[in-house]
Amino acid sequence: MAFEPVREMKKLNYDEMRIYSEAELKNYTEEELKSFKCKYEIPDLDELEKGPWPSFVSDTKQEALRRRKLSDDQMLIGRDVCEDMLGQLQTSFDEGETHWKHGGIVGVFGYGGGVIGRYSDLAEKYPSIAMFHTVRVNQPASKFYSTDFLKTICDMWEYRGSGMMNLHGSTGDLVLLGTTTEQLEPIFYELGHVLDTDIGGSGSNLRTPACCIGKARCEFACYDTQDLCYDLTQYYQDELHRPAFPYKFKFKFDGCPNGCVASIARSDMSFIGTWRDDIRIDQDAVKAYIAGDIVPNAGAHGKRDWGKFDINKEVISLCPTKCMSMEGDQLVIDNSECVRCMHCINTMPRALKPGLDTGITILLGAKAPILDGAQMATLMVPFMKAEAPYDNIKAFVERVWEFWMEEGKNRERLGELMQRVTLPKFIETIGLPPAPQMVKAPRANPYIFWKEEDVKGGWNRDINDYRSRHKR
Amino acid sequence: MTEDIKKAILAYAEGSNKTKFYFKDMEKAVVKTIPEAKMRDVKKAATALVNEGILIYFSTGSSTMYGLKGRGMTEDPTEGTE
Ligand code: HEM
Ligand code: HEM
Ligand code: SF4
Ligand code: SF4
Secondary structure, three states: OOOOOOOOOOOOOHHHHOOOOHHHHOOOOHHHHHOOOOOOOOHHHHHHOOOOOOOHHHHHHHHHHHHHHOOHHHOOOOOOHHHHHHHHHHHHHHHOOOOEEEOOOOOOOOOOOOEEOEEEOOOOOOHHHOEOOEEEEOOOHHHOOOHHHHHHHHHHHHHHOOOEEEEOOOOOOEEEEOOOHHHHHHHHHHHHHHOOOOEOOOOOOEOOOEEOOHHHOOOOOOOOHHHHHHHHHHHOHHHHHOOOOOOOEOEEEEOOOOOOOOHHHHOOEEEEEEEOOOOEEOHHHHHHHHHOOOOHHHHOOOOOOOOOOOHHHHOHHHOOOOOEEEEOOEEEEOOOOOOOOOHHHHHOOOOEEOOOOEEEEEEEOOEOOOOOOOEOOEEEEEEEOOOOOOHHHHHHHHHHHHHHHHHOOOOOOHHHHHHHHOHHHHHHHOOOOOOHHHOOOOOOOOOOOOOHHHOOOOOOOOHHHHHHHOOO | OHHHHHHHHHHHHHHOOOOEEOHHHHHHHHHHHOOOOOHHHHHHHHHHHHHOOOEEEEEOOOOEEEEEOOOOOOOOHHHHOO
């Protein structure tokens, strides 16, 4: 049985929940915003606003201006929190040193993660950010929010926090930036009991899982990313909230090899949708692409004139394994050579579709730099079905965790452990047979590693007995 | 079983000269006294101690440790830098 919630999610109605009136939310004019000056001199931050990108400095100033104009009873933490944050950042720019100190025992009852304690070491100068804790909020699968939810959480955060938030962290969470210890339990209550939402992971635990948009919108999805993401989130609640891992652990779910959540680079365990059978070909649509009746790439690169579509140049010769060809007017694919790169399918989505025998590929061990630099994930399970209740996937997850928790050193990511014990030893320990898909290219050196049980007589032999038969 | 593990955890926590420790080190210490204790049992016992307010979590944001409440780990964050 797949996970079933005990009840439907509440339908939020912002009008019933709202803390601020429309006028209070827009309590400044554009002119006031333009002439806004932070109470500290922040020349380097002002400079940051000048680039072509939207700037967090502009966003922060906007929020600072709103907070200046709200009344005292409309916020529970320091009015100047945004300006103090900017001021301290400028100080750090000036001195080339951070003034944040972290750690401590902040958190909410029963949870070992999700709240990150942050303090300023310049509290006299910047009193509103003396405490500036971060709360991670578990985002819904594929980040489908209702407007009512977003408005409600924004009001709550204006009231109980700094008003500054980040959508989304690279883990996936909606990140609430800057509040005091006193506000943590009330925020946790509001999130859980009013917004029907949990806080996410931080620390040495399972981090908030995240998935691509999957079957909700995307025809390429080879499995239901949202369902698997939700199911594992619910199933591993204990791992998410009660840290006992050597270090952080991330799941990410891509519905196909296009990898819209970049799980291959950003998660310790990456799930990528794939298929075992053949790419489906609609030969009439292939002809229509060749004739120019259908725009390639679904028009995605259509703003410029690229000339007439040339299937040889744009598809066949770009296939990384050269497994496509035209036989007469028929497109032929040698599927046994196809590496599921998605290029041909992306270019001619109406002619080509992933196969029907779909499932997942599992890769392990990606991480961002700390010890030995960034590392992409390594393919471990070439193919596995991905159907509720996902018992096969859970069994695999637990085998990997068991080994990592047993063997992993403190602060050692799975990818580092895999390197330390070596891949052959790793796959043997978690019970995976070696598979050609794990190998990028056949090895060029002749070494063969024997195991003792494969050698007659094992490692111990009587050299004298041998010499009696074989002269030196 | 859980009660024994809890005792072993507390013995380790009180005997250690560190004020905060990784789960793994705590687990190793427990297994020394109770060899049949599984990692999950140790984790359950530690969670129970947290819920009883005897142990507390200490988190840097990127890794988490455990400590005895009221011993060395105070609300004073200067104590908590890595
Ligand atoms: C030349 C300019 C920039 C480059 C090359 C750049 C590059 C990147 C890269 C590579 C990532 C990681 C993406 C990932 O995790 O998949 C990232 C994340 C991010 N960037 Fe930028 N960025 C630039 C400018 C900016 C600016 C101007 C802002 C905001 C004002 C910004 C805000 C962010 C945020 C909020 C994240 C997510 C951080 C996280 O979740 O860890 N970036 N950026
Ligand atoms: C306005 C200020 C800040 C912004 C916009 C910001 C944003 C972020 C974002 C987007 C992430 C990634 C979250 C994720 O992966 O889901 C992050 C992670 C982190 N932030 Fe910040 N942050 C801010 C302030 C701080 C401060 C003041 C500190 C430390 C004193 C800090 C320390 C960290 C650490 C340690 C992590 C990584 C935790 C981990 O996943 O291992 N941040 N921050
Ligand atoms: S990863 Fe694939 S299935 Fe998921 S949204 Fe991107 S293209 Fe679609
Ligand atoms: S998906 Fe990639 S490897 Fe497979 S046939 Fe298409 S272009 Fe070639």
